[in-house]
Amino acid sequence: MLLRATLALAALCLWAAPALAQTAGGTQIQNRASATYSDGTSSYSVVSNTVTVTVANVSGLAITPDVGSVPNVVAGQSNVDFTFTVTNTGNYATQVRFLASGASVQLSGPATVQKAVIDVNNNGIDAGDTDILANASDVLSSSIAHNATLTVIVRVNVNAGASAGSTINVKLGDAATGGPTFDNQTANNSANEVRTSVPSGTTAPVNGESEARGDASTTVDNDAQLRLNLNAPAGPVALGSNITYTWSLDNTGARSASSQTLTNAPAGSNTGVFVIVPVPARTTFVSVTPPAGVTVLYSTSPLSSNPVTAATWTTTAPSPLSNTVRVAFNVGASLASGASATNMQFVVSVNTGINATNPIYEIGDAFGKNTVAASLTDQSGDLVVNKGDGNADFNEPRSGVDPLSATQGFQLPTTLTQAGNVLIGPSGAPAAVGPTDNNDDYTNKSVAPAAIAGLSHLDTLGAAASVDFTNTVQNTGNADDTFTLTAPTVPAGFTVAISTNGGTSFTTVSGGGSTTLAVAFGSSANIIVRVTAPAGSAVLQSGGFSTAIRATSGISNTQKNDTLDNLYTGFLKLVKSFTVINGTTFGAATDPVPGADIEYTVTYSNVSTGGGGAGCVNLVASSIVISEDGTAVPNNWAATTTQITSPAPSDSNGGTITDGTTNGAVTAATTWLKDAAGTLNPGVSKAFVFRRRIN
Template sequence: MTPAGTAINNTATGTYVDPNTGETFNTTSNTVTATVAEVAGVAAVPSGIIDVNGGSVTTNDQLLFTFLVTNVGNEVSALHIPSTVTPVGANLGSAQVLNGVTLTAGVYVTEINGVILARPVILPANGNTNDATFINAINNAAGGNYTALNGGTPFNGSINANSGIKVIVPATVTATVAGNPVSVTLGDTGANNNNAGTQNQPDSGLEPPTLGGTDPISAASEIYTINFAGAPPANGVRESSAFQTVPLATQINSLALATILKTRIAYNANSAATFTDDTLTYRLDLRVESAAPTGSTGIVPAPLLGTSIRVDGASPVTKVLISDAIPTNTTIDLTALPPATVTINGVVWTRVYTAQPVATGPLAATQDWLTTAPTAGTTRIGYIADGPLAPGYTTALDPNGFRIQVVTTGLTAVSSAVTIANVAQVFGQSTAGSISPTNPLVYDESGDQNPNNFENGSPSIPPITTTNTSPSGVADPNTDGTDSNNGGNNNQGTGPGGEDNVFTINPPGSILNGPQGQAGAIGPNGTNQTDFANKSAPIAAGLKTGDPVNPAAVTFTNTVQNPSSNTSQLDNVTLEPISATLAAAATGTAIANYDLSNLPLTNAPLPEGTTVLIAYGNRAALYTLTSGEFVLTSSSPATVSVSGTTVTITPGANETTPAPIIIPTVAIGQSLDYYVQVDLPGGAAGAVVTKGYSVPIVAYVNSNTTDGSTFKTTGTQLGQDNPFNIEINRVYTGYLDLVKLSRVLQGTGPALSVPADGTFSNTSKTPAPGNIIEYLLSYTNISTPASGSGNVVLNANNIVITEDGAVAPNNWATTTLNVPSTARVDQDGTQPTPNTVPTYNAVITFFTGATATTTTDPTVTRYLDSIPTLTPGQTGYFKFQRQVK
């Protein structure tokens, strides 16, 4: 056992990449991760009844009662599942053939540990998953073919934690009286009515069963856990049961549930003053849900079948259709489309087009989809595939999904904001045959997370029973509503039907100043006075939030432009930094409502002594923040060298009289790059301050000779020159923030000596041997989120977070053991029971020293949490548990 008083230290480290520059940054936490003691657990739930011939349940119908039995413990376990049951109102077995296997009397396994078997495998007579004959049948190529389907790793009789077995109980209906039950009970626990008393109960022989009158321990009629290896679980053997019933002459509500998602993944203004070359790129994704919508009743998820459409003028074919009407004021960019045929998750999708008027619905009798793009006038684009698509099918994990790019058109002169609105559709069916009142269309619109246009557990629009009533899919934000959460681009809208993805193109000013190549960038508040470029200083490994640091200077490349809509050249264009107060005053509410006047609430206050060096041509001007205002302190000749994304400014000898950077003339339509270097003073900040340092840079025509050459206030009045345009250069001292917390769980040790130790915090804990320390690490991209257009945001790419218990100051590798199967990235620690939070495709890998191992290995000494991308504002979590030796 670990000696009393031993300090168990835990610090996480990480690296990440700025995709804008390719630079790699370091980040360090305080403390956080997770672990739990081995306990057994089993849950059994009904997962639907399939009537093989459809319609109502009648005498002699063949039914398939499906169940999911899950290992809800935290370690692998074998399970016992009854190999025979006695249905009510039916006989066990059928003549149904599934993947070459006739489902005669018995209980059949169709999926284990997430692996869908090639063929159903009947449970052995003893009902044990660790039975040698059963294991062989599961792995055998002529049986379940598990080994090949699982990448060469065979089934060994155990069920992984949080995984399970899907089983089918085939039955042939014998009931003859309408309304009489046809039912199956799998297992024998408590009242066998699916209530809490039937789930994960101790197999103690004490709970009142309904089948046998007494409760024998580990009876053949029960579902129970079997210890697979090592010492028995601390809570012994657990049991569960599940029950399903359907009255005779009742139709089962098997419903395909389709969710279509639409995300705008890119916008490019191209020429800022030209309004017919802006491009917007969208990604479409489809989910076929495997669970009924929250709040719904009586729905059993079914495969998504195709519906009737015409393709290339031929007779109607049956296809699942994804449709997207080209937004008003845009045309499809055919040159930017990916391959016309893509395979996603085993399903072949073919792109289709139509030039029919958008008022002609996607399923209208006169609609004709084409596999070859029209030479002009495309009004819709879509993708088609053969059904059925099984519940659980998704394109969301594919790197690309379905991508569509459009180009603005007809906007020859924008004097006010122009809205580009778009909504996607998906069409299919639950049951083959013509659309009718008894076989309505499966239909969903993008903008939310609900399938089939459900809202609060029920359909939000009337059933579509004829193709003539299928919606056109033409976006109208005034009637559709918008996907308004977080800028309207994450499918989090609410309300009937779908919600439009809306993007606004704003008019530029008479002088434009923005990030490199994006002088007309639009900021978070919809104006070009709040656009920004974000960048981080490099931070040495080992520095954490609050540690003093003297960050290296950060250099930005900006662009100033005389828009082609102007009628004359711009003279004496001056570039200089201004204070947050002056920036807010100059633009009224434009910046005040954004962030600069709210210091230090949303930005770190710029420390006294911050310097800003602006370079253009062969000169540079240096400003120093003094008493909250930037003061021109020197100017000099300078050389600028650019290598890739690295810019080096080398000032020469100081000029006798400091002078700002003034560009004598900017011709109509001309764009010019200049450079800004921000240098925070030593000790100004920690490695991560969770806020950015904002420096407003103004470009203005210096026409006000009474206030000299600076853009400033005169007395109490603002004396700025016009026209002007502000861009914000924002510096971060690292932008991936790691925060670690811990708590103590009892595990197999004694009760907690300090009750507060059971709550997540960053305070010291006092665990005893056998107790479990659960660590929780949050990782947050604290930079300014994407908004507007043309801004430079800081995605954190190629994140690798290292939890290494063998590298000082950590010592938890030698003082604790990994609690199997508890490392996870889908919990944030705020809920008493497991909750789901976004994982951002994080992948955990496990090592003992330098040797790769698995989550079930108690000797794990190092965890790597790899996250492809974390965008600004996103937070991920990594939990793991360690049991004190």
Template sequence: MNALLQRLDSGWSTFLVPVLVGFVVAMTAMSVNAAAPAGTVIGNQAAATYSDGSSVVRTVTSNTVVTTVQQVASLSVAANGAKTISIGGQVYYPHTLVNTGNGTDSFALTSSNTGGFSFAAAVFYADANGDGVPDNAVPITTTGQLAAGQSFRFVVAGIVPATAVAGASNTLTATATSGFAPATTGSVTDTTTITSQAVLNVTQVLDVAAGPSPSTANRTITITYTNTGNTTATNLTLTELVPAGMTYIANSARWSGSGATVLSDADATDNQGGIVFDENVSAANRVTAVIASIPPGGSGTLSYKVSVNSGLPAGANAATAATASFSYNDGAAAVPASNTNTVQYTVLAGAQVGMTGATVTTVPQGGVVNFTNTVTNAGNATDSFDLSTLGSTFPAGTTFQFFQADGVTPIVDRNGNGVPDTGPIAAGASLNIVVRAILPPGATGGPYTVTAKATSSTDATKSASALNTLGTISANTVDLTNNGAGAAAPGYGPGPEALPVTTTPVAAGGTTRITLVLANGSGVADTFALRASTDSSFATTTLPAGWSVVFHDANGAVLDNSGLINSGANKTVYADVTVPANVSAGTTQLYFRAQSATTNASDTLHNAVIIGTVRSLTISPNHTAQLTPGGTTVYVHTLYNAGNVTEADGAIGTATAATVDSSSGFTSVVYWDKNNDGVLDASDPVVTDLSQLTGGTNGANTTAGLAPGKSARLFVKVTAPAAATSGTTNITTLSIATGGIVGAMAAPGAVSVTDTSTVVVSQVTLVKTQALDAGCDGTADTAFSPVAISSGAAPGGCLRYEITATNVGPVAVTNLVVSDSTPAYTTYSATVPASATAGTVTAPAPGARGTVQTTVTTLAPGATVVLRFGVRIDP
């Protein structure tokens, strides 16, 4: 320090003005602000689940709304100082400026002074080691660019003019002005008093300014004192509380006046050659030294060592900042205690992450697996973590997605690198995420594993992985039966059966129709190939010479597969078996197989065909549909004569058609598609007796009745009562009853089909909009819109969201849950609590993060529910 003062007094005085101010950049961020960084994109989607009219739970998602966080300027400058100084001497005041805004900024430096004597302009200098004196003679007028949270330390070294008189004082104000927002300023005030007595200038320095927690070596704090006055200073008392994040190293204190001699820690009275020293005796956890005298121009140092404790958060924390105090007698009176510069140990950020996986026992083939994983920030600073999967043993075609803990809100890329990430997680905090595996339809077996990985966004070398295990994928199944589905249907369960479950007669040279029902027992929709053979193993698809089997749907279209059948649903198809005219009477074993090309699920059904005189009518298929209150629906059925004689010829045989409705108020009427156009129109007559089937264009005889091998398309028109409530179900049964003796054969039993009508159909749409609420008063400042907000959204301000769910279907939906969550860099704002136009609303605690949702028992057709809530951008 003396050397610097000599330089100031000599050659440097030609360009140094009377007041010198120096600043130092601290190259690591201070933990002063957790504001959302400028340019951060805040965005997410809302989601809703509901049960439709078929009791199927469906999920819809909204559009994504995004907001760009605006930059705001803010700074702090500390602290005010007060010192005494000799005429013509130099005075030093240490200060620290911190960019507390949320974006990079620079700060212009200016000064002014008034009082009993005047300083000229101020000049600013760097002080890289923070020892309270300028590092060099290069003046600066700005801090340069400082990142959000970055600090800039400085000292004021003032030269007192020779015209000053003892007792006079001066007030110096140093001001920093934001380059981004010039109206934003910060300042400190230093008071200098002139004395003709002793003047002590005391500074301190830390040997290493930054490092880990705990430190790998002990750190040394050195306090330097110099008497720049005209008389001897006595009883210099130095005190310093050891910071909470540091621990004093026993017997580490040394004084320049006694060289390498160890200063006693435990005795507050022993004079060790001009110094009395103790630690933790005069005051708890405090270093105390009393130096007997310092002559004019004299100087010295006191040093001691500390260790840096473990578990400290990253940044320049109060726990690792030390400020010494000093007082003395200037030869005439006691000088009140004042502070030295503060030395700061900055804890470097250390990224660490932990992750736990999950195990799911079983899921159906082609289903979805949700693994709940926990990501823990084990580092010492807020961090976000990129999410990825690797090392998957899941079947080819499996896709993976990440969702928030609610399982419905997708995790998006928040830091702009194209990879989904957790968003910021505070040091020591944990976040649950959902790793979703969407399985391909053809996979079975297990176990399967996939590793989820979380990688630090601040240090890509730090990551953690978690194993997620699926025990088994249960195989998909299909059940092939005759004439119906379920346990009562012939052929229910795995086949082939040892004996035929259905034997169907057919006349020589004729065709018989066998009704097959395919029930998809898989977890996903599937399509099944259809085959027929006399070989139960289907090693070959073999039929007797001259035989054919053709599969049809209800409209007569030829099939070779079932078409898509939803999970848990069934479909009816028809196998038309044609035998040659010269076939011998007897029974032929016939097997039908349904097999999935994607999952290989299959079932074989054992039937038989008996050749002889046959009376057989079939009608198909069973239907399900929805209709609105007071509305109608039309079901199409095919009536087929699988026998070898005409039924209902009006002379020998008879056949009637009748319907019965299960629910009160429903009505049904049977029509014949006489013009064979597939559409119920005015030319299609009502029929109650099959003898009315004459003169049509659909292949019926020109005479009354239904000839062998011929079919008739019948319409059943069902009308619901206007007062029918949503969810009401009606079953219409159409029965065809034959009578009379034909070809010496009695009439077979009646055949029937059922049409199930449900008064329900639904669809929900979801739209999300947003608006600024800069003052966080709970009232939107602008109109709500789905358009991105690119200006005006500043840290500490708020956003308002509206999520509108609309039932665009004609009937009500049930158990509607509209969900959204607080985006990254925001918390729930309860100035105006979350609300909805309907339902029960739940939300996080004020100032917390989490899911906001409303649960609506029923949403009527055409009705909407609007969920509203606000979030506050992290300040």
């Protein structure tokens, strides 16, 4: 009967444990009844025997919070504490068991557990606490009175790469039933439990050991997020003119951005949230206009120097301004969440004499720190926050040209006004000027000697003959250009072809054809022009056959230049004439009678054109030797005439006339005269004159 009463009381206590104040285990409950009665005369009293009930031990355990929370965190934050209260809800003093190797602590989300302890002295984590994370075996707490508590602190570090919106959850214990509190559950030796453990010498609880579970979560916020924006004009912008860049800096994160320190900047200006912009290549710094509250610093340190730790900064603009390499805007000690610093203007001048093919590129870097004192940087050119390499130079990809970088922004382009221009002229002399201007400069060349051997000015070519001319095309515009090559003037019946690859292949341009030639800014390139004269072309034609070769800019098709390639079918013309001088008494004064003299005149002319300036290619006849051999077929005058020595043979060009046989002086016996006439420039005619007397 006593055993049944004891068990019934234990069951009642177990059921009521969460809600009622519990009688301590081992408490003896005694009960003795008394009664009075009468026999009609006397009154009597009586007592019963005393019965004793001893209260059984009943275990119970609660862990709070349940579905609790701690303040939001940011990526990279350390020492985030999750605090749990463990309460002995049983009716006797017991210990709490934490499993070996921190198994009683469960973490999910982008974080790691740094420490887990029983806070023995309730003053936070310190050296006196009991470690339940690195414990090689189970840890038992000290004995806890019923309704007493102990504190457990789980400290975590948030991963640096934790994404905003991520949840970090810590569970202490793993009771799976009894929700929503998951307290006072029968322990089942599960893998991550926290449970009671009856102390040595203490009667075991009638309901076995109890376990519980608590959990708390936090959410990862966006920390400070810097986004640097650049308004760069699209262009085109003329060389020598200004480009105005406008910068703004936004903090799109949930926390304020704090200050960064420039190592080598003046005190008072060296700390803040900075926008640092380099002066673009091929430009010169002009001015900067900061908005109210923003201060400006200048650096002449090379772009290779780290802008934060190595570059030297001043608050005074360099002299001259052209020495400026970087400019820094200090937007203030912090930049609040959702705030922006706007309208920071930066003006540069585009240098003259540069290649306008390539745009001017600009990019900037923002610098600050977040709430965990980690450095922040962002580069302009894209919309991604906190993305940059922090070097404030130009090693980043170019927008529209290079692929996206995972760690950098984009350089933004401003195109330049391109002006095409061109010169074409003789080989190596594209700027040559002809008799009039640089559209009639020329190259004079003759067909091969074999093509005209034995022919006079009265003859024509027996077969087609070609001459290759080398012309030089110079890009005098301000950008890379592709020039169209044509032949607007071609002699009738002639064929003109152009090679732009050194003679490997030719494109016919006579008859309206064309070809193209790409020439880089400031460069020149040679072409080969092959002019073919058809059979039947006149030999030794005065002025030759002129072909105009034209180069036209692809950038500005109104810009063009011509050069003349003049083909000659020989260029030294000999014209023989005679005059009879009859001093005899026979016949008229000009009758060729025996004893009369025949005066032969050989007029030799350079039929090529001249008059051009430096660079034009002339045909100068040199080492001229005129031969008059009276014995060479078809000549027969040696046998029928005698040389007159007075007047002596003469040459208006000052040539030396000798006896062709003896190389000595001309005598009456001379039958072969040689005139070493020397040199004859274009367009010049001279005469060789000698007399013979008819035998």
